[in-house]
Every structure is written in C-alpha cells, then in structure tokens.
Amino acid sequence: MYKLEDLLERLDYELIQGTIEAEVNTVVYDSRKAQKGCLFVAIKGAVADGHKFIEDVCKKGCKVVVVEDEVCVDDDVTVIKVDDTRYALACISAAYFGYPAEKLHVIGITGTKGKTTTTYMIKSILDNAGHKTGLIGTIESIIGDERIPSSNTTPESYTIHEYLRKMYDAGCDSVVMEVSSQGLMLNRTAGILFEIGIFTNISPDHIGPAEHKDFEEYLKCKSLLFKQCKVGFLNIDDDHYEDIVQGHRCSVETFGFSDAANIKASDVKLINEPGRLGVDFKVSGLVNCEIQLNLPGKFSVYNALAAVAVCRFFEIDEEVMKKSLLNAKAKGRIERVEVSNDFDLMIDYAHNAMSLKSILTTLREYQPKRLVCVFGCGGNRDKRRRYEMGEISGEFADFTIITSDNPRFEEPQDIIDDIKVGIKKTNGEYIEICDRKEAIAYAINNGKPGDVIVLAGKGHEDYQEIKGVKYPMDERVLIQEILSER
The missing domain is CATH 3.90.190.20 (Mur ligase, C-terminal domain)
Structure with missing residues (x-):
C-alpha cells in the first residue's frame, strides 16, 4: 500500500475533500483498469476526457481521484485538484515507482530525424563498454533481454517510470530514450532530470490538428529538453540551433562540421564497395580520432558525432567506441x-x-x-x-x-x-x-x-x-x- 501523502510529495495540489492520509494500492489513468483501492488520474486526451469516467471508476472502488475540473463524488472519495493532470501523473508515477530516473544515467535525444539511429548507436557503445543500458524509443523498449514493441516514440509518463524501474531492477545503470516533441508538450517526461540531452536537427514535421499548431510550437517543445537536463549536446550546424538553445539551463557542448563546433567532423569519404555502403570521417576538437560507419550519408555522421560526445562524457575507451560505431545499426533505419x-x-x-x-x-x-x-x-x-x-x-x-x-x-x-x-x-x-x-x-x-x-x-x-x-x-x-x- 502507498500513502497518498508520499505520492504527492513533489506536486502542488489542492485537497478538495478527503485526506492525504488515504492509502492506495495502485495508480491508473485508464478508467478501464480502475480497481478497488486505486488512485485514478483523469487525463484529458485527444479522444476521451478521463473526467467523464469519474463515476465509473468510483463504482469500481477507486478511493482517490486527481482532477483538473470540479467533480461530484461520494464523501469517502478523496479529491485532489491540480492545474495539469498530465504533469501530476508524471510526478505521481515517479513517486509510485521509487524515482527510478534518479538511480540511472538518463540520456534523452530529441530532433526531427536521427533519434532512433542515435539511440541504438549510444546503447551499443555503452553496452560494449561494460554498462548495462536500457532503451525507450520509436521501435521498441529494451529492458535486459526483454523487447517491448512501441506504440509511441515517448510513452505515457506512467509507462516511462514503470520501464525505468524494471531497468534498474534488471541491473541497468543507464538508459537512452527518444524524447518526442509531443512527449515534452504533454509532460510525459516531466520531473525527470536528464543527465544528458541531445539535439539532432529540426525541420517542419508533426504539424497538424492532432499534433502541433505550427512550427514555432514544435520548435519550442523540442527546446524544453534543455531546460531539464544537466548537459546538452547540440548540432550547431542546424539552422535553428540558437532557437533550441535559447533559455537552456544546462551546460552546452556542440557538434557538427562548423569550425565553431566543440566536436567537429571533417574529411568525409563516402564508401561504396562490395558489402559496405558507408562513410568514413575524422573527428577533432574535444575528441580526436577517425571513425568508420557502415551507414551511409552525412546525416549518419551527425548521429555518430552525438554518440562520440556521449562517449567523451562517459570516458569510454576510443577503440571500444570506434568498433561499436562500425557495427551499430537500427532496425529499419537505412x-x-x-x-x-x-x-x-x-x-x-x-x-x-x-x-x-x-x-x-x-x-x-x-x-x-x-x-x-x-x-x-x-x-x-x-x-x-x-x-x-x-x-x-x-x-x-x-x-x-x-x-x-x-x-x-x-x-x-x-x-x-x-x-x-x-x-x-x-x-x-x-x-x-x-x-x-x-x-x-x-x-x-x-x-x-x-x-x-x-x-x-x-x-x-x-x-x-x-x-x-x-x-x-x-x-x-x-x-x-x-x-x-x-
């Protein structure tokens, strides 16, 4: 059993009725999963509003509801009112699973393109360097030997913390995660202090009625990652680099082809030979070495530079890094x-x-x-x-x-x-x-x-x-x- 008071310890809220001494046995945000003794968070989704199901979950024995709007429930149900139930779900989920993000090296990657390949590059390197690394992304989430197909690039906050807890329990010390603009906008990663945040690039995408209203909003949401990480590694060559980095609260290092980059690529050679369609290049600046990739194109160089920056942060052996990058690949990405x-x-x-x-x-x-x-x-x-x-x-x-x-x-x-x-x-x-x-x-x-x-x-x-x-x-x-x- 969990004390409600403990689950709310990092959340601003108003107690409408009931007591914060209430005990709950589980947290749910899908009304169909409500059960006796649960805490229900009413989420306003694109398809349905959880507030409309308050009566149903209370009939199933729910004893605590977390809401944005006024609701009418029996006197024995505790009502917690917050400004944003999605943010509340993130804070409550983190507490419910014992704040697993604080027990892991959490690496978040955002950008229009390159997130998936870069996550697999980084996971490959960290694993080969002796770390045990989980992954949360577009294709799947990886927890030890378990692979869970994904429906969203960045899952709901409850699922994120559930996975992080399982990773920690499985012996992982690190996790690399794709962080989508939708995930940031909808507070799915709220409350997580990323050790590293990575920006690959940005171009108009995911703009429409069910996503972002315009490119400016899309851009703003991407930049939120750098207000909740300790160190940011960013592509300085991107036209919107300055917009992404504006208002950042982290230390910043850059990568790219620009002379101003902290980690710079040069002397790129496209390799087309039997059994290999790839690219070789030199790295200079904070890291100095030569890299070979069995992945084609200039954008693969950018993805690799982000991985190189992470290697420097973790002080990974150069030969381990180079070998891992040569063999890195993501299913269905070139x-x-x-x-x-x-x-x-x-x-x-x-x-x-x-x-x-x-x-x-x-x-x-x-x-x-x-x-x-x-x-x-x-x-x-x-x-x-x-x-x-x-x-x-x-x-x-x-x-x-x-x-x-x-x-x-x-x-x-x-x-x-x-x-x-x-x-x-x-x-x-x-x-x-x-x-x-x-x-x-x-x-x-x-x-x-x-x-x-x-x-x-x-x-x-x-x-x-x-x-x-x-x-x-x-x-x-x-x-x-x-x-x-x-």
Missing part, C-alpha cells in the same frame, strides 16, 4: 540487407515526402548505376502525402516500383492511383505491382550491377494492416523467401 554482391538493398522507414527525399538524395550521392525505390502509402491518411511521395520518387529515383503499404480500410489500387498522380508530374520511370512481396521480388530479380534498391515506408514494421487486421509481414522475411524461391 538497414542494409545482404542479397547480392552486385547491388545493394536497403530497408528504410521513410514514410513521408521529407524522409523519402532525404534517403534518396543520400543514396544518390553514392552514384549508383540506378537508384530504385519501392514504396507505397498508408490508407486513411492525408492524400497529399501520396501525391508528394510520388513526385519525390519520380524526381530522385531512376526507377520506382509503386506497391501497397498498410491500406487499412482503403482499396490498395486507389492509393496507388493517387501516388501515380504525383509521379506523372516527373519524367521518372515506374511500374505498379500491388502485392508487396511481388514488388520486392521484381526489384531483386531485376537488380543490375551497381544498383541501389531502397524499400521505403515499412522499416521496422513487421505487419501489413488491412481492413482493421494486422497481418504478419516482415520485409526481411519476404526477402529470404524470395531468395529461397529463386
């Missing part, structure tokens, strides 16, 4: 799959116009004989994405194979027809093959020496969503099936 000695095949999560343009322009720098793009677009989403991605692929790829990708409740052919509207604005060659396995097989079976093929859109996803059902479909499995059938 992930190379071995299919032939004649051409390269990459899997990437690029699922909008911005990310597709980024991966295609990056691979174009390696001067492939042909750049082949296999992609589709999700159903029940903004149709403009289809036109834009079609136009991008037509412009930047030599050959496009339009296929299906999570059609949901739409007909796959209708989505393909929308993509064709965009691609027909260009001179890019294309074909349409609705079945994704057949599309991938066509790309592999018609691959030519010097080609680079990118399967875009699915990345780490291992399913295809059709008519409300998620059917198993992992592109890596499809590739192996195709190769075995040849």
Whole structure:
C-alpha cells in the first residue's frame, strides 16, 4: 500500500475533500483498469476526457481521484485538484515507482530525424563498454533481454517510470530514450532530470490538428529538453540551433562540421564497395580520432558525432567506441540487407515526402548505376502525402516500383492511383505491382550491377494492416523467401 501523502510529495495540489492520509494500492489513468483501492488520474486526451469516467471508476472502488475540473463524488472519495493532470501523473508515477530516473544515467535525444539511429548507436557503445543500458524509443523498449514493441516514440509518463524501474531492477545503470516533441508538450517526461540531452536537427514535421499548431510550437517543445537536463549536446550546424538553445539551463557542448563546433567532423569519404555502403570521417576538437560507419550519408555522421560526445562524457575507451560505431545499426533505419554482391538493398522507414527525399538524395550521392525505390502509402491518411511521395520518387529515383503499404480500410489500387498522380508530374520511370512481396521480388530479380534498391515506408514494421487486421509481414522475411524461391 502507498500513502497518498508520499505520492504527492513533489506536486502542488489542492485537497478538495478527503485526506492525504488515504492509502492506495495502485495508480491508473485508464478508467478501464480502475480497481478497488486505486488512485485514478483523469487525463484529458485527444479522444476521451478521463473526467467523464469519474463515476465509473468510483463504482469500481477507486478511493482517490486527481482532477483538473470540479467533480461530484461520494464523501469517502478523496479529491485532489491540480492545474495539469498530465504533469501530476508524471510526478505521481515517479513517486509510485521509487524515482527510478534518479538511480540511472538518463540520456534523452530529441530532433526531427536521427533519434532512433542515435539511440541504438549510444546503447551499443555503452553496452560494449561494460554498462548495462536500457532503451525507450520509436521501435521498441529494451529492458535486459526483454523487447517491448512501441506504440509511441515517448510513452505515457506512467509507462516511462514503470520501464525505468524494471531497468534498474534488471541491473541497468543507464538508459537512452527518444524524447518526442509531443512527449515534452504533454509532460510525459516531466520531473525527470536528464543527465544528458541531445539535439539532432529540426525541420517542419508533426504539424497538424492532432499534433502541433505550427512550427514555432514544435520548435519550442523540442527546446524544453534543455531546460531539464544537466548537459546538452547540440548540432550547431542546424539552422535553428540558437532557437533550441535559447533559455537552456544546462551546460552546452556542440557538434557538427562548423569550425565553431566543440566536436567537429571533417574529411568525409563516402564508401561504396562490395558489402559496405558507408562513410568514413575524422573527428577533432574535444575528441580526436577517425571513425568508420557502415551507414551511409552525412546525416549518419551527425548521429555518430552525438554518440562520440556521449562517449567523451562517459570516458569510454576510443577503440571500444570506434568498433561499436562500425557495427551499430537500427532496425529499419537505412538497414542494409545482404542479397547480392552486385547491388545493394536497403530497408528504410521513410514514410513521408521529407524522409523519402532525404534517403534518396543520400543514396544518390553514392552514384549508383540506378537508384530504385519501392514504396507505397498508408490508407486513411492525408492524400497529399501520396501525391508528394510520388513526385519525390519520380524526381530522385531512376526507377520506382509503386506497391501497397498498410491500406487499412482503403482499396490498395486507389492509393496507388493517387501516388501515380504525383509521379506523372516527373519524367521518372515506374511500374505498379500491388502485392508487396511481388514488388520486392521484381526489384531483386531485376537488380543490375551497381544498383541501389531502397524499400521505403515499412522499416521496422513487421505487419501489413488491412481492413482493421494486422497481418504478419516482415520485409526481411519476404526477402529470404524470395531468395529461397529463386
């Protein structure tokens, strides 16, 4: 049992009725999980308002409710009123799980692109250096040998503290976490003092009715990380670096190609050889060494520089760092799959116009004989994405194979027809093959020496969503099936 007084110790609140001496056995914010003796936090979500379910949770035996609005409950229910129940949930969850963030080295990474790859780079290095490192991110959360698929880049605060507690109990001393702008805006990381905060880059994204109202808000939310960390490592080359760092409350170190960077990259060499599509470069400044990556592109250099900064903070051996970076990869993020000695095949999560343009322009720098793009677009989403991605692929790829990708409740052919509207604005060659396995097989079976093929859109996803059902479909499995059938 937990004393309510202890769970509220770091929270400003008003006791409306009842007593802070009340005892609770668990904390819930989903009314469906309410039980006898619980504390319920009423969250105002995008779909439902928890305040509307107060009567239901009290009928189930809830003895404490934390609210923003006035509510009417029986006299034996304690009511705690706060300004922001999301912030309250973060503070209460931290107390409930014994403040696990304070027992770990917590590293937070924010930015539009690069968060996922950078988290895996850092985890790889720390693990190889003898640390036991947890991970919370877009693809999954990793707690020891347990891997939990993610639904949000940054989970709800209760889940974050639950995972941190499990990591500590499993013997972890560190955790690296993707920190989304939504996570910061919705106070999912409130109350956590990050030991390290990292900024990769920022560009217009996640702007719309259900996310950020405009780029200024998006920018402001990203910058919040540097008001709740001890040390900040930031990309000084980004056009909005000054905006991100404004009002920071941490010590700051920078990385980038600029001469002003504390950790500077130079002498970049793109490597395209059998079995390797990567990049080599020199590091100077606070760290001096040469780095090799089996990941392509300039943006991979930025991700690696962030990891190098963390290595310096942890005083990690240079050889351990270099070896770890050479082998680091994230599932579905410019992930190379071995299919032939004649051409390269990459899997990437690029699922909008911005990310597709980024991966295609990056691979174009390696001067492939042909750049082949296999992609589709999700159903029940903004149709403009289809036109834009079609136009991008037509412009930047030599050959496009339009296929299906999570059609949901739409007909796959209708989505393909929308993509064709965009691609027909260009001179890019294309074909349409609705079945994704057949599309991938066509790309592999018609691959030519010097080609680079990118399967875009699915990345780490291992399913295809059709008519409300998620059917198993992992592109890596499809590739192996195709190769075995040849």
